[in-house]
Amino acid sequence: MNPLTAYLLVAALLFAIGLAGALTRRNAILVLIGIELMLNAANLNLIAFWRYGPHPEALTGMMFAIFSIAVAAAEAAVGLGLVISIHRHSKTTDLDAMNRMKG
Amino acid sequence: MSLLFYLIAALTVVGGLAAILLKNTVHCALALTVAFAGLAVMFLELDAQFAGFAQILVYIGAVAILVVFAILLTRNAETPKDGVYSRNWFAGLVIAAGVFAVLGWAVVHSTRVLPHETAMPAVTVLDIGNALMGRYVLPLEIVALLLTAALIGAVIVAMHEKEGAK
Structure with a gap:
């Protein structure tokens, strides 16, 4: 098997797993975990294309992955802060129970 | 493989x-x-x-x-007692x-x-450093700004609210 194909298949599987987690779990923190898995699958795609692409010395895919990791860290911090804040307001992290925008 | x-x-x-x-x-x-x-x-x-x-x-x-x-x-x-998966x-x-x-x-x-x-x-890491400080310096600064904003924002969002201080 072409190594790039193998890496892309693993990334696709990981993305689908993350999407399934984000769509099926009812705990908000588990939904964030699913989103993190999806972001990591995208990073794996970027690195794999950088490694097997025509110009790896240009570092384009590597830089994209590094910036993507930094943005994902910011996203995780803000998302978990929001979950803690919502939990303080309504004493729940159950997404099925979060049906009001008013606090 | x-x-x-x-x-x-x-x-x-x-x-x-x-x-x-x-x-x-x-x-x-x-x-x-x-x-x-x-x-x-x-x-x-x-x-x-x-x-x-x-x-x-x-x-x-x-x-x-x-x-x-x-x-x-x-x-x-x-x-939780009523299952971990959402209704749909x-x-x-x-x-x-x-x-x-x-x-x-x-x-x-x-x-x-x-x-x-x-x-x-x-x-090498030297190449990455040179690229970060040369061609990609603007994205680097934007990411620095984003991380600062996310840090402050996460702290403010999760900060304990005073009673009646809305």
Whole structure:
């Protein structure tokens, strides 16, 4: 098997797993975990294309992955802060129970 | 593909599956750490040493700890009585399976146009530093600004509100 194909298949599987987690779990923190898995699958795609692409010395895919990791860290911090804040307001992290925008 | 690749791929996928399937939320966070570690080893295998170590530092060192903190602060360690899956879990599962089918079909049927270079790229940390300070200096500054804003924003959002001080 072409190594790039193998890496892309693993990334696709990981993305689908993350999407399934984000769509099926009812705990908000588990939904964030699913989103993190999806972001990591995208990073794996970027690195794999950088490694097997025509110009790896240009570092384009590597830089994209590094910036993507930094943005994902910011996203995780803000998302978990929001979950803690919502939990303080309504004493729940159950997404099925979060049906009001008013606090 | 080498045996090592299949082992690491299996470890990563099993970690990811366990992270979304386990009932105990703390176990989910630990399984997520396994998946992150597998991905970091994959980055190292792809000769992206810098990205691999950044993955270990950022995800295993920071994001996983943050997730565990959030779980413990919201007292989610015990399993809820009315199940861990949302009401419309079947639709979510179907959507995820459809997405994987489309992605997998596209990847498998495009092998003829995919590049296949095997020469190992000679990239050092010095090159990455030069690129970050040269061609990519503007994105670097924007990411610095974004991280500062996210830091302040997360603290303000999660800060304890005073009673009656709205």
